[in-house]
Amino acid sequence: MAHELVDAMVGMKEKDALRIVQEMLERGEDPQEVLQLSQEAMQIVGDRYEEGSFFLPELMLSGEMLKKIAGLLKPRMAAQADTREKLGRVVLGTVRGDIHDIGKDIVGFVLDVNGFEVTDLGINVSEEKFVTAVRERQPQVLALSGFLSLAFDSMKSTIEALEEAGLREGVRVIIGGGQMDETVRQFTGADAYGEDAMAAVAFAKNTGRVS
Amino acid sequence: MVTTVKSWAELTPEEKRQRRYDSWLNPEGVEFVSPEAEATYKARATRVADAYSLRTPDRVPVSMNMGWYPVAWAGLSPYEAMHDYGKAADAYVRFNRHFQADVMANPIFMTLPGRAFDLLEYRLYHWPGHGTPKDAGFQYNEDEWMKPEEYDHLIEDPTDFFYSVYLPRISGAYEMFSHLGSAFDLVEMPFGTLAMGPWAAPGVKTSFEKLVAAGQEVGAWAGAIFPAVGTLQSDGFIQIWGGASKAPFDFIGDSLRGTRGMLLDLYREPEKVLAACDRLAPLMVRWTLRRATPSTIPGIFIPLHKGADGFMSPAQFETFYWPSLRKVILGLIEEGFTPFLFAEGRYGSRLETICDLPKGKTVWLFDQTDMARAKETIGQVACIQGNVPLSLAHAGTPEQVTAYCRELIQTAGKDGGYILDFGGVLDSAKPENVEAVVKAAKDLGVY
Numbered sequence: 086m087a088h089e090l091v092d093a094m095v096g097m098k099e100k101d102a103l104r105i106v107q108e109m110l111e112r113g114e115d116p117q118e119v120l121q122l123s124q125e126a127m128q129i130v131g132d133r134y135e136e137g138s139f140f141l142p143e144l145m146l147s148g149e150m151l152k153k154i155a156g157l158l159k160p161r162m163a164a165q166a167d168t169r170e171k172l173g174r175v176v177l178g179t180v181r182g183d184i185h186d187i188g189k190d191i192v193g194f195v196l197d198v199n200g201f202e203v204t205d206l207g208i209n210v211s212e213e214k215f216v217t218a219v220r221e222r223q224p225q226v227l228a229l230s231g232f233l234s235l236a237f238d239s240m241k242s243t244i245e246a247l248e249e250a251g252l253r254e255g256v257r258v259i260i261g262g263g264q265m266d267e268t269v270r271q272f273t274g275a276d277a278y279g280e281d282a283m284a285a286v287a288f289a290k291n292t293g294r295v296s
Numbered sequence: 297m298v299t300t301v302k303s304w305a306e307l308t309p310e311e312k313r314q315r316r317y318d319s320w321l322n323p324e325g326v327e328f329v330s331p332e333a334e335a336t337y338k339a340r341a342t343r344v345a346d347a348y349s350l351r352t353p354d355r356v357p358v359s360m361n362m363g364w365y366p367v368a369w370a371g372l373s374p375y376e377a378m379h380d381y382g383k384a385a386d387a388y389v390r391f392n393r394h395f396q397a398d399v400m401a402n403p404i405f406m407t408l409p410g411r412a413f414d415l416l417e418y419r420l421y422h423w424p425g426h427g428t429p430k431d432a433g434f435q436y437n438e439d440e441w442m443k444p445e446e447y448d449h450l451i452e453d454p455t456d457f458f459y460s461v462y463l464p465r466i467s468g469a470y471e472m473f474s475h476l477g478s479a480f481d482l483v484e485m486p487f488g489t490l491a492m493g494p495w496a497a498p499g500v501k502t503s504f505e506k507l508v509a510a511g512q513e514v515g516a517w518a519g520a521i522f523p524a525v526g527t528l529q530s531d532g533f534i535q536i537w538g539g540a541s542k543a544p545f546d547f548i549g550d551s552l553r554g555t556r557g558m559l560l561d562l563y564r565e566p567e568k569v570l571a572a573c574d575r576l577a578p579l580m581v582r583w584t585l586r587r588a589t590p591s592t593i594p595g596i597f598i599p600l601h602k603g604a605d606g607f608m609s610p611a612q613f614e615t616f617y618w619p620s621l622r623k624v625i626l627g628l629i630e631e632g633f634t635p636f637l638f639a640e641g642r643y644g645s646r647l648e649t650i651c652d653l654p655k656g657k658t659v660w661l662f663d664q665t666d667m668a669r670a671k672e673t674i675g676q677v678a679c680i681q682g683n684v685p686l687s688l689a690h691a692g693t694p695e696q697v698t699a700y701c702r703e704l705i706q707t708a709g710k711d712g713g714y715i716l717d718f719g720g721v722l723d724s725a726k727p728e729n730v731e732a733v734v735k736a737a738k739d740l741g742v743y
Contacts, residue, residue, distance in 0.1 A: 097563050140609050142559040149560065182432040184422065187555055234686050234723045235432055263641065264664075264686045264720055272691035281606060 090119070094126035094150055095133075097143060102150050106157055116158045123154050124198075131198040135283045141191065148194055171202045174224040175289055178206035178215060179262075180239035185232035188262050188282070192228060195282045201226075201289055212239075212246035219252050226289045227256050229275070232263040240273040248274075257292045259285055304590050312590075312632025313657075316538075317345055319591035326529050336532035340398040344534065344715065348595075348634055348679045350656040352712035356705050356741030358734050359399035359536070359681065361638075361661065363721035364433050365730070366391035366401050375430035378410030378423060381520035389524050392533050397734050399715075400533035403524055405597070408434070409517035415510040417468025420551065433723060441466055442552035444561065447568040450552070451575045462552070469506035472499045537636065538593030539584045541628065543621040544573040547580065549602045558602065562616060573620035581627035594634040595659065598624070604641035610649070618649055629657045639663060640720065647673040663719035667708040680708055681715040684733055689718060689725035694732040701736030709741060716741065 087095075090109070093102040109119055130147040133139035175196050179189050186208050193203045204222050206214055219227055227247070229240050240260050247253040260270060261279035270278040279285045307315065321341045328334035339354070346353035367377040370387030377384040388403040395401075413423055420441065421427075423434035442450065442462060449457045456478065463470035481491035494500070525535065542550070548569070549558035561569050584596055602608070603617040625635045636659045643650075643665045650660070651674055661681040662670055670680050683704060688697055701716060708714045716737045722730075 099563065138609070140612070141555075141607050142562045142612065145556055145559050146563050182429055184428065184435050186438070233433070233435075234690055234720070237687070237690050237724070266685060266687045268685065268687040268691050268696075272687070 088122050088125075090122045091126045091129065094123065094147060095129050097146055099146060099150055099153075103153055103157070106154050110157065110161060116162045119154065119158055120162075123151055127151060127198045131195050134195065135286070141187075144191055144194060170200070172200040173226065173289060173292065174202045174204070174222055175226045175228055175285075176204045176206065176215070176218045176222050176224040177228040177230065178210035178218075179208040179230045179232075180215075180236050180243055181209060181211050182239055183231045183233050183236045184208045185230070185262070188232065189230035192230065192261060192279075192282045192285045195286050196228075196289060199286045199290070201286075212243045215243050216246050216250045216252065219247060219256055220250065224256060225292050226285075227258045228285055228289075229258065229260045229273075230262050231260070231265075234264055236262060237264075237269055237272060240269075240275065244274045257288070259288045261285060307632075309630045309632060313594065313629075313634075314632075315590055316592065316594040316632045320534075320593050321345065323529065324591065326526075328532065329530050333530065333532040337529070337534060340532065341534045343398060344536065347713055347715050348656070348659055350679060350713045352743050355743060356709045356737045357398045357715045358737035358741075359715050359717040360395070360397045360401040360730075361682065361718040361721055362401040362406055363723040364406070365722040365725055366403075367407070368724060369394075369727060369730075373424065373431045374433045375410070375424035378408050378434075379425075381407065381409065381517045385520045385524035389527055392528050393531065395730055395734055398534065398737075399536050400525070400528050402535055402537070403521045405537065407517070407521055409513050412510040412513040412517065415469065415506050415513060417506070418466065419468075420466045436550070438554050438556070440554050440557045442548075442557075444553075444557065444565060447565060447572055450548075451568070451571050454575065454579060469503055469510065472497070472503035475500070535593055536595040537597045538595060538633070539587060540597040540599075541580045541584045541624060541635075542598060543600055543603065543617065543624065544576040544580055545569075545603065545617045545620060546599075546601045547576055548572055555602060559608070562608070562612060566616075569616055573616070577620040577623040578627065580624045581631070584628060584633070585631060588631070588633075592633075594632065595636045596628050596633045597636050597638065599638045600640065603646065604639065604643060605645050606642070610645050613646055614649055618646075622652065625653060625658060629654060634659060636661065639665065644669065650674050651677050653677055659715075661717065661719075667704055671708050671710065671714070675708065675713060679713045679715065682717045683708065683719045684717065686718060686720040686722060686725075689722060689729045689733075692726075692729060694728045697729045697732040698736050698740075701733055702740050705736065705741050712743065 090102060090105045093105055106119055127147060130139060130143060134144055177189060177193050179185055193205050196203050204218060206218055229243060231240060244258055258275045259277045259279055260273055260275045265278040267278065277288050279288065321338060328337065343353040343357045347357055364374050367384055367387045369391055372383055372387055384407040385403060388401060392401055410423060414426060420437055421434045422437055424430045424432060428435055446461065449461065459473050461474065464474040475497050476494050477490060482488055549555060553561060603613050628635045634657060638661045640663045643662060647670060655677045658678040659681060660674055660678050662683050667683045674680065684700060688700060704716060716733060
């Protein structure tokens with residue numbers, strides 16, 4: 086039997102979830118426990134998205150709930166590092182010229198709930214910025230997002246820039262977004278393309294195992 | 297005049313449809329450059345009309361789902377195309393003459409007057425040189441342009457909400473509209489002052505000067521673009537869209553609440569989402585009718601966004617998205633129009649649901665949906681179109697394009713009711729790949 090907080094979050098009962106957290110905190114329960122339950126709920130949400138019974142509304146609402154719960158917990162918790170063991174590091178961003186962020190944010194979200202440390206560089210990210218981030222963060226995976234077909238060229242030039250910087254060997258690259266397919270993967274020189282956010286998780290997990 | 301309007305009102309939906317198709321096939325006021333051009337026009341229009349009506353045409357028609365590609369092909373950046381209207385118009389004329397698809401790549405829908413948007417201080421989009429690079433197109437600026445607590449205002453009085461709250465928020469030039477008060481103010485003598493006073497407020501004049509200047513800029517744009525469309529018609533190219541509308545859910549989700557806000561509303565404000573979609577459905581029809589005449593081209597372009605696979609569950613689609621969209625579709629059919637639905641992304645999990653429509657009265661342009669499944673489902677009640685991948689156009693070879701088109705013609709094109717086209721909006725391609733699409737329809741698409 087799951088905790089009522091987990092039930093409320095997975096059941097998309099935002100008000101109930103926040104009320105339960107308030108009550109737990111008023112009863113003096115450990116904020117760390119609340120955080121763990123919330124993360125448990127997020128894991129279930131991620132699983133249901135993966136199996137195709139949850140969609141964007143559920144991902145977005147559970148993300149909102151987690152943000153609000155974290156806000157309630159913050160004043161009661163000493164600054165604590167996220168203690169979950171990380172499966173690996175991912176650098177993520179929407180490529181130059183493209184400002185779409187919804188798909189990228191979803192990928193960041195599901196990678197995070199699946200235990201990856203995600204560095205999100207944002208939108209309209211230049212080749213140089215990706216190169217710098219890969220050099221500094223040394224991620225196992227670089228995830229390039231783009232919705233427009235102009236992203237095909239920016240993805241290609243980003244991967245070329247990695248090669249020129251001598252960083253291509255050390256990182257596996259996946260592309261994702263509206264029009265990405267095998268033809269674009271070959272064109273850009275990426276290692277994989279993803280049709281949905283879960284493809285990025287599978288790719289990242291697979292990469293972790295290989296390296 | 298009165299008699300004409302009355303007689304139109306008395307026509308049945310089928311008679312209205314017939315009148316629109318007759319005017320489309322035999323356009324008044326078009327002077328064809330030659331008898332051959334006229335014959336080509338009629339053959340093309342008949343071919344497309346046959347496909348729309350689920351008859352078998354002489355061959356598979358070929359259309360051009362174009363974004364920035366025609367201007368890119370002509371060597372122009374999106375920035376240049378949005379600022380030098382003459383060059384943009386010329387690019388479209390040359391593009392159509394070169395590629396010779398059945399349906400005109402229409403500059404009205406894809407070239408835009410950049411300076412008019414500058415003058416409008418428009419915030420809903422970024423455009424080349426104004427938020428996006430000069431070599432990139434315009435892109436939507438995702439935000440909550442309507443707050444969740446404003447649903448009631450939208451539902452009670454959509455036009456008032458637009459003039460007093462929404463337009464001032466999305467456009468600097470409209471800002472003063474929020475000061476102008478209610479349209480009801482000008483009633484009876486003692487109250488008229490309420491209506492007049494606000495017009496003297498500082499800033500109102502400037503607001504209007506910006507709007508007038510934007511309007512003049514649109515005039516300059518139209519002065520370049522419309523003659524190009526006329527030239528292309530005289531050459532024998534057909535237009536397919538007489539107007540545009542939106543799914544109520546997208547109208548709210550795209551332009552008012554933003555993707556994130558709208559999808560959260562499915563849990564936070566589900567009743568209001570439904571009420572707003574219901575309220576807007578007849579207005580989405582009237583929006584199109586306002587500008588329509590009996591000879592308006594029958595196709596009405598409806599781009600679909602937030603109902604695609606992945607955006608929401610099938611149950612959410614059936615509850616929140618489809619019922620009000622269906623009302624808009626049926627309302628337009630009632631007026632003799634043929635709604636043209638552009639299902640961007642994937643629509644596989646919606647194919648059964650959307651079959652609940654009268655036969656042969658809609659067109660569905662699919663992007664990455666499985667076309668064999670589309671043919672078996674919605675293809676039995678509506679013309680289907682599209683599905684040549686943008687990636688193939690950009691990075692494939694003509695041989696790959698031809699093979700892909702052959703497969704489409706054999707499956708989706710079986711017995712008619714299919715139009716060959718790109719699945720997504722084409723911004724970039726190798727010209728030989730675009731040529732291969734047109735050639736495939738002409739060589740492999742003969743019935």
